[in-house]
Amino acid sequence: MSLEVTLFLGLLDGVVFGLIMALIALGLSIAFGVMRIVNVAHGEFYMLGAVIAWYATTYLGNFILGLIIAPAAVIGLAAIVERTVLRKINYNPESTIVATIGLLYIIQQLVLAIYGPYAYNVEPPFYLRVDFPWFGYSGYKLSIAFVSPLIMGLTALFIFKTRLGLYMRATQQDREIAQAFGVPVGRVYMASFALGAALAAIAGVLVVPFLQAYYLMGLEALLISFMIVIIGGLGSLKGTLVAALIIGVIDGVVSVFFSPTLAKIVGSVLVAAVLLVRPTGLFGAER
Amino acid sequence: MVSGDRISRRKALKAISNVAAAGAIVGAGVVGAIGGFMAGSTTGGAQQTVTETRTREVTKTVTATKTVTAGAPTGGNPIKIGFEVHRTGIGAVYGKWYERTTVAAVNLINEMGGIDGRPIELVIEDDGTDPQRGAQVVEKFALEHKVDFILGALFSNVVLAAAPRAGELKIPYFAVSEGYHVPSGKLNRYSFQPGITDVRSQTQAVAGWIVENLGKKITMVFPDYAFGYDHRDWFGKAARDLGGEILELIPIPPTETTFTKYFPKVPADTEVLYHVMVGPAVLTFVKEMGEFFGSKRPEIFGFIDSLEGVAIDSPGLEFLEGTYFWEAFPRYLDGYDTPYHRFFREKVGVDENGADVNDPKSVATYSHMFSCWETLFIIKETVEQSGYTRRSPEDYRAFIETLENFRWFNEGNQHPQGAKLFNGRLHQGFGQQFISRVENGRLKTVYRTKIEDSVYESDVDYTKQPL
Numbered sequence: 001m002s003l004e005v006t007l008f009l010g011l012l013d014g015v016v017f018g019l020i021m022a023l024i025a026l027g028l029s030i031a032f033g034v035m036r037i038v039n040v041a042h043g044e045f046y047m048l049g050a051v052i053a054w055y056a057t058t059y060l061g062n063f064i065l066g067l068i069i070a071p072a073a074v075i076g077l078a079a080i081v082e083r084t085v086l087r088k089i090n091y092n093p094e095s096t097i098v099a100t101i102g103l104l105y106i107i108q109q110l111v112l113a114i115y116g117p118y119a120y121n122v123e124p125p126f127y128l129r130v131d132f133p134w135f136g137y138s139g140y141k142l143s144i145a146f147v148s149p150l151i152m153g154l155t156a157l158f159i160f161k162t163r164l165g166l167y168m169r170a171t172q173q174d175r176e177i178a179q180a181f182g183v184p185v186g187r188v189y190m191a192s193f194a195l196g197a198a199l200a201a202i203a204g205v206l207v208v209p210f211l212q213a214y215y216l217m218g219l220e221a222l223l224i225s226f227m228i229v230i231i232g233g234l235g236s237l238k239g240t241l242v243a244a245l246i247i248g249v250i251d252g253v254v255s256v257f258f259s260p261t262l263a264k265i266v267g268s269v270l271v272a273a274v275l276l277v278r279p280t281g282l283f284g285a286e287r
Numbered sequence: 288m289v290s291g292d293r294i295s296r297r298k299a300l301k302a303i304s305n306v307a308a309a310g311a312i313v314g315a316g317v318v319g320a321i322g323g324f325m326a327g328s329t330t331g332g333a334q335q336t337v338t339e340t341r342t343r344e345v346t347k348t349v350t351a352t353k354t355v356t357a358g359a360p361t362g363g364n365p366i367k368i369g370f371e372v373h374r375t376g377i378g379a380v381y382g383k384w385y386e387r388t389t390v391a392a393v394n395l396i397n398e399m400g401g402i403d404g405r406p407i408e409l410v411i412e413d414d415g416t417d418p419q420r421g422a423q424v425v426e427k428f429a430l431e432h433k434v435d436f437i438l439g440a441l442f443s444n445v446v447l448a449a450a451p452r453a454g455e456l457k458i459p460y461f462a463v464s465e466g467y468h469v470p471s472g473k474l475n476r477y478s479f480q481p482g483i484t485d486v487r488s489q490t491q492a493v494a495g496w497i498v499e500n501l502g503k504k505i506t507m508v509f510p511d512y513a514f515g516y517d518h519r520d521w522f523g524k525a526a527r528d529l530g531g532e533i534l535e536l537i538p539i540p541p542t543e544t545t546f547t548k549y550f551p552k553v554p555a556d557t558e559v560l561y562h563v564m565v566g567p568a569v570l571t572f573v574k575e576m577g578e579f580f581g582s583k584r585p586e587i588f589g590f591i592d593s594l595e596g597v598a599i600d601s602p603g604l605e606f607l608e609g610t611y612f613w614e615a616f617p618r619y620l621d622g623y624d625t626p627y628h629r630f631f632r633e634k635v636g637v638d639e640n641g642a643d644v645n646d647p648k649s650v651a652t653y654s655h656m657f658s659c660w661e662t663l664f665i666i667k668e669t670v671e672q673s674g675y676t677r678r679s680p681e682d683y684r685a686f687i688e689t690l691e692n693f694r695w696f697n698e699g700n701q702h703p704q705g706a707k708l709f710n711g712r713l714h715q716g717f718g719q720q721f722i723s724r725v726e727n728g729r730l731k732t733v734y735r736t737k738i739e740d741s742v743y744e745s746d747v748d749y750t751k752q753p754l
Contacts, residue, residue, distance in 0.1 A: 006551045013547050117379030119567030123602050129578050136581040137547070138574075210574070211544050214567045216376075220544065255548035261540070 005134045010253035016141050018248020019148040020203055024221050025228035026152060026240045027199035030159075033235025034172045034192035037086065037096040041103040042225060043218030045074050045197040049204025050213035051111055054120050063125045063209070070205045071198040078197035082190045091189070104218070111215045124209035144206050151202060155195070156237055168192055172235060227267055231274045233284025243282065246270070363405035366670065368393075368663070369428030369437045370409055371449060376416030377541060377566040378442045380596035381652045385441060385463065386411065388656040391635045392663040402667045403675075410434055418448035425449045429456040435678055436461065436666055438659065442565070443468055443514040450478040457754075458678075459686060461666065463658040465489065465615070467517040470715035472747035476687065476754055481696070481709050481716040482662035483615065483655065486517040488741035489590075492720045493613050494525035496734055501586040501611070502558025503531045508549065509563050511538035518563050518590070541566045550579040563590035570597050570604075577606030587611065591618070591723075595652040598642070600728035607725045614721040614730065615654040616704045622723060622732030623705075631660065631703035640729070657704045661716075664701035669693070684754050691750050708738050712748040717741040 001009075028042045049070045056066030081103060089095040128139025159165040167188045170178040179185045200221075204213075211217065228247055232239030247267055254263035274281060370389055373382035393407045401407060410432045414421040421440055428434045436459050440446050443466030450468070453460035454475030462469055462480040467487045469480040484492075497505070505526055509515035515538060523533045534554045539546065546568075553560060560580075564572045573593055577584075587610035599607065599618075617623045618641030620632060635656070636644045643649040669675070673689035675682045691711035698706040707716040719738055723730040 001551045001555065009551055010548065013545075017545065112375060117375040118383070118596075119380075119570075121570050121601065127602065129581060131581060135550070136578045138578050211571055212567060216567075217544070220542075252548060256551050260543065260548060 001134060006256050007253065008132075009135060009137075010256035011249060012137065012252070013256070014249040014252020015245065016145050016248070017251055018245045019145050020207060021221070021224050021228060021248060022241050022244030023148050023151060023203040023206075024200045025225040025232070025244055026155065026237065027196035027203075028225045029196075029229045029232070029235055029237070029240045030155075030168075030199070031193050031196035032229065034168050035086075035091055035189050037091055037093060038100070039193075039196065040097055040100040040222070041107060042100075042196070042200055043220075043222030044104050044107040045078065045200035045218075046204040046221045047111065047213075047215065047218035048074050048077070048107065049201030050208040050211070050217060051115050051204075051215070052201070053205040053208045054115075054122050054213040057122045058120075063122065066122075066208075067202070067205050071201045074197045074201035075194040078194040079190050082193040086189075086193065087186070108215055108218070115213075115215060117215060119212035119214040121212050122208045138210060140209055147206060148203075151199070152237075152241060155199065158195075159237065164188070164191055224267075227271050229281070230271050231281055233281025236281065236283040239281055239283025363401065363403075365406045365408035366402050366436075367408045367410055367432060367434040368666065369424075369432060369434035370411045371414050371421060371424045371428070371437060371440050371445075372411055373416040373441060373445070374413035376414075378416035378440075378445075380567075381441050381655060382413075382416070384596070384652045384656045385659050388635050389438065389659040389663065392660040395634055396663060396667055403671045407663075414440060414445055414449070416442050416445060418444050421445035421449035422452040425452045425456065425458075425460070429453070429458050433678065434458070435675075438662060438666075439463060441465075441655065443517070444512055447473070447513060450474045453477055457680070457683065459683065459690075461662045463655075463662055465655065465658070466514050467521065468513070470710070470713040470745065470747060472713075472745075472749070474714075476749050476752040477683075478749075479690065479714040481665045481690070481693075481707065481714070482660075483658035483716065484718045484720065484741050485715055486514065487521040487743060488715075488717055489613060489615070489720055490518060490522035491525045491743060492736040492740040493588075493722060494522060494531070495529055495740070496722055496736075497559060497561070497588050498526055498529045498531040501588055504534050504554075504556055504558040505531055505561050506535040506537065506553050506557040506559070506585075507533060507561045508537045508539060508553075510541045510565050512541055514565065515539075515541075515563065518561075522561065539564065539572075544568050544571065546572045546575045547579055550576065553585075557585045559586045559588055560584070561588050562593050564593040565595075569593050569595070570601065573597075573607065574603040577604065581606065584610075589613070591615075591654045595654060596650050598648070598650050599725060599730060605728075608728070610725050611733075612723050612725070612730060614723050614732070615718075616657050617721050617723060617730065617732050618651070618653045619723075619730050619732075622721060622730065623735070625698075625703070627698060627700050627703040630700045631657065635660070661696070661702050661704065661707070665690070665693075665696060668696075668701075680754070687754060688750075706738065708742065710742075710745075712750055713745055714749050 024046050028039060031037060031039050052070035052073055053066035056069045057063050085099050086096060089099055124140040130137045130139045130142055159168060167183045170183050171185055171188045175185055228240060228243045232243030250266055251263045254266050372386050373379055393409045397406050412424045412427060414424045425437060428437050437453055439460050439462045440449055441464050443464050446462045446464045446466055446468055450460050450462065454477045457477060460478050462478060463482055465483050465486055467485045468474055469478050470485050507519060509518045519536055526533060534557055535552060537549055537552050539549055589612050591612045591614045620639040637651050638644045641651050641653045669686055669690045673685040675686045693709045696702050696707040696709060705719045707718045709716045717738055720736040721732050722734040723732045
């Protein structure tokens with residue numbers, strides 16, 4: 001395979017991967033930006049999305065229903081967690097990390113107990129093999145490259161054009177002043193946490209036709225999300241998208257020319273470099 | 288050196304007649320090996336009268352540990368066998384079927400009168416397909432449950448962690464893994480793998496057919512850990528010895544989730560793509576391979592590990608049509624239709640297509656799980672021939688030396704996959720292998736190797752290690 005074709009494949013695979021990861025990372029970034037908390041259980045919301053999509057497709061026979069039910073269920077769960085756990089510990093950053101580690105294990109083990117340890121496959125809503133002159137590529141995966149930016153665009157619209165979005169941005173800038181101006185900070189927190197979880201769940205649904213739903217799938221997603229939000233800047237929508245594409249393209253290109261292990265190493269080194277040079281990330285606001 | 292009673296011919300015959308009485312066709316072909324030096328501090332337990340009952344009793348302890356004494360004879364204190372299983376983690380699909388096969392074999396043995404008149408009590412522990420936990424499970428079996436023998440793990444990294452601990456604790460450990468760890472000499476006198484042929488043998492047995500029928504220029508895709516390296520090293524050697532050429536080696540981490548990025552590394556002049564993958568993402572691997580190559584694919588030869596537990600007619604796998612797979616034991620009954628094979632399928636509850644009789648969507652890990660069944664019958668045979676009665680250095684010595692002197696395990700209900708040639712110096716069994724072609728969304732066996740094709744020369748000799 002010629003150099004150009006290999007590079008093309010690396011870029012294609014990297015951009016698709018980056019766009020999926022951007023959705024998950026955006027969820028993590030929103031929760032952090034507004035609430036100043038690090039949700040270690042974020043990857044489990046992604047896994048739950050995939051698992052619920054499997055149930056929806058298997059028992060209701062409809063993938064699109066899964067795309068509605070999974071985020072809805074995860075929003076419900078996230079709202080309950082926010083009310084019963086995070087609020088009780090007053091969003092204390094250290095306590096939140098410990099609490100969400102606990103949540104990670106609770107979700108993972110519940111899924112293990114109910115869904116089982118197996119990796120189940122969900123049939124994609126359509127089959128299409130895109131036949132490039134040199135190799136073929138999954139048409140479904142390519143379609144995600146369009147769906148994911150669409151969802152991110154809707155999220156941006158929500159944040160910049162709705163009242164709740166305005167409240168969220170206000171809370172992100174300064175919680176106390178926002179509260180003084182009558183922003184219902186408690187409800188904004190719950191909405192932000194739920195929105196973050198929903199984005200992860202949607203990503204879980206989207207990937208399940210080509211990655212199986214598996215109870216341990218959340219960890220890798222969490223680690224990559226952390227890399228993305230650190231590089232992009234916590235709480236920055238634009239930064240998340242740019243960083244996700246950077247990470248995705250590095251992963252794709254380094255993987256095809258060298259090795260996927262090296263791609264992970266390069267990604268980690270990049271995180272370290274960004275932290276050294278610009279601790280708030282590429283697009284993070286100085287504080 | 289070794290003292291004690293000789294095993295009596297009467298006892299050996301009794302063992303075989305027990306088997307025959309329960310409907311088995313042929314016992315283990317070991318009689319030639321039992322002359323010499325059987326040992327042990329035999330006590331009354333070994334000669335107990337068997338009262339056969341059909342009662343079913345499954346007990347569950349409050350912890351994760353499960354003990355099964357289903358269909359057990361009422362007399363005799365049980366022989367405890369610790370079963371280390373991958374219930375969770377990346378080996379879980381195998382674990383499910385290994386457990387089912389093991390429980391079926393234990394039930395059958397207990398219905399047949401147990402081992403030397405004593406019921407088997409199976410103690411099951413999950414190792415999470417994790418090497419560290421694998422070693423801990425061995426300790427738990429030895430020190431807490433005080434089992435007589437350990438039926439070990441499948442994933443070779445777990446075996447490599449668990450078996451040395453079993454050796455230190457001086458308790459026989461039976462791998463059901465197919466990894467080239469026991470016969471490599473890396474393990475110890477207490478580790479055995481009699482029930483399934485190792486990777487070195489498997490690859491050697493099929494290499495000639497691949498080079499002759501599919502092509503000489505081969506690219507290998509394999510998991511990036513011990514099991515994959517066995518493929519890389521031994522298939523590579525066998526193919527080169529036969530005039531083949533390995534163009535490229537592509538290792539993939541077993542936890543990898545997407546694979547398209549690996550396929551550009553396959554050189555364009557590849558004639559045969561040799562693949563073996565494990566883990567929860569095997570279906571993704573095979574699908575993405577199909578999407579990538581489409582109709583312009585080279586010949587593809589896979590180890591069925593890449594699709595164990597996955598239906599061949601799954602959507603997205605159409606491109607597999609006309610590709611080949613190694614199988615240890617054909618998933619579809621017609622690939623090797625014998626009365627013993629039918630018997631095994633019926634007892635484990637697998638239909639003619641290799642799926643659960645109650646759920647056609649649940650496909651078995653059929654090419655590997657028979658090893659649990661066969662190994663349990665080997666344990667039974669060895670206990671009965673050696674006069675083993677309890678956990679003691681003398682009885683273990685008798686047990687191990689007896690097993691090391693076995694030469695053949697004949698085909699029969701106890702060994703449905705086929706006869707096994709056993710090499711006591713290597714602690715490894717050797718059996719026939721199958722090559723199947725995907726035709727109309729199912730596997731059709733096209734070639735069956737001879738046992739001799741699997742045998743290799745080796746300097747390893749565990750019998751020289753002290754006990």
